[in-house]
Amino acid sequence: MLNEIKKDAQTRMAKSVDALRHDLVKVRTGRASTALVDSLKVNYYGSDMPLTQVASVAVSDARSLTITPWEKQMVSAVEKAILASDLGLTPNTAGTVIRLNLPALTEERRKELSKHVHGEGENAKVAIRNIRRDANQQVKELLKEKKVTEDEVGRAEGDIQKITDAAIKDVDEVVKAKEQELMAV
Structure with missing residues (x-):
């Protein structure tokens, strides 16, 4: 039961990172795509x-x-x-x-797009944190129903936090790569 909750959270977080990648592809850089x-x-x-x-x-x-x-x-x-x-x-x-x-991007436009990319990254992080909250809530529901022990809940919440940290790290890497692509002249 707990493994299913963790796998579901991990899958949903991966989908959030993929959605971010998909959205950032549409942001115009200096190169044609x-x-x-x-x-x-x-x-x-x-x-x-x-x-x-x-x-x-x-x-x-x-x-x-x-x-x-x-x-x-x-x-x-x-x-x-x-x-x-x-x-x-x-x-x-x-x-x-x-x-x-595609005209060359001005420095001002690059900074504007960089802020937009950063904002998209923050939105993805919020989505990931919401998924973490939902997963933790499901784990606590199992505790209320006495289907799991408090120790199992603690371990599960720790695992969910590790999954969340990895997903947020992925988001940061995607945003950083896109910002570098934008700032490259």
């Missing part, structure tokens, strides 16, 4: 589809992406989706190929 446009939705015959399902996205060089829609009539829909997004990029179209040039 296809992940930058992964979350874009394009109006495809009346329904919103992910950009990656209506076009191929490739990194052409360090500061530009090329988007090639599979259907010629989708070029304008992809352009509209890019302009409507919060990327702040202007698409350049040449025939059926759309180019996105």
Whole structure:
């Protein structure tokens, strides 16, 4: 019973760290990345589809992406989706190929993005601490129901704390890596 609670907490904490990694991929650094446009939705015959399902996205060089829609009539829909997004990029179209040039980040913008990354890291830590609280609460419920002893509860809470510390360390490493990536010129 206690092992199940610990495994569940560990799994949920790992998912929080993965969610943080996924969210930070969308934060634009100085380099081009296809992940930058992964979350874009394009109006495809009346329904919103992910950009990656209506076009191929490739990194052409360090500061530009090329988007090639599979259907010629989708070029304008992809352009509209890019302009409507919060990327702040202007698409350049040449025939059926759309180019996105990523301007270099200013020092001020880098610091702003670094603060955003730090805030996302703090949100992940809060989620992990909430998972720890839930797990500890479940362990205490078992004690109230007299299914476990107080010694087992103490050990379980210690194990849960170790799992929490490891997850928070992972979050710190992810945030630190992203901040270094942002600050690299």
